[in-house]
Amino acid sequence: MAIAVSIAERIQRLLLSLRQPSLAPFLAEWPQTHRHRAVVAGDLPVLRWLGTMACDSAAFGADLVTAVADAAPSLAWRQTYTAKELGCAFIDNYGYSEIVGTNGPLVSERLACGFLILGPSTHYPRHHHEAQEIYIPLSGTAGWQQGAEEWRDCTPGTVIYHAVNEPHSMRTGASPLLALYLWRGADLAQNARLG
DSSP states (O other): OHHHHHHHHHHHHHHHHHOOGGGHHHHHTSOSSOOBOOOOOBOOGGGGGHHHHHTOTTOSSHHHHHHHHHHGGGSBEEOSSOHHHHOHHHHTTEEEEEEEESSSSEEOSSEEEEEEEEOTTOEEEEEEOSSEEEEEEEESOEEEEETTOOOEEEOTTOOEEEOTTOOEEEEEOSSOEEEEEEEESSOTTOOOEEO
């Protein structure tokens, strides 16, 4: 649990340092005390990219990226989708680990926070969910599309906000993506819906 607490503290410091108004409601939900939950570590093929990301000289929050790479073997890495839904290439290049929330090692019913990894040349198809969401790329540049807007490149440190049920999609280029995510809402256990 000490690893999860250390990572959560680094996340909170990084979020506070950004001084972004869009982060304020998420930070207001940040747990003031740490209730712990036992989680089972999970290994996924996408974790092969963590070494590359830990060496990224353009990473945002480099100490956090290094901490995630070091702690990866003890974190519960998961996938929401199956190969039948999105294909083997996507599944081999996708995974997330929740640190704070309804499934992570630190319990919260109002906020979920963790890390998403997408391998190079990976398209995370259009999806939406009831939770409000923020992404902050930490390592790697990715294209983001929100609603009917054009694709835009988001570099490390960019704060990307998705409103309730706002359709969005991401795609990586030559580099893998490590992004911090935050979910805020009444039903944090709900999965994203494709389409």
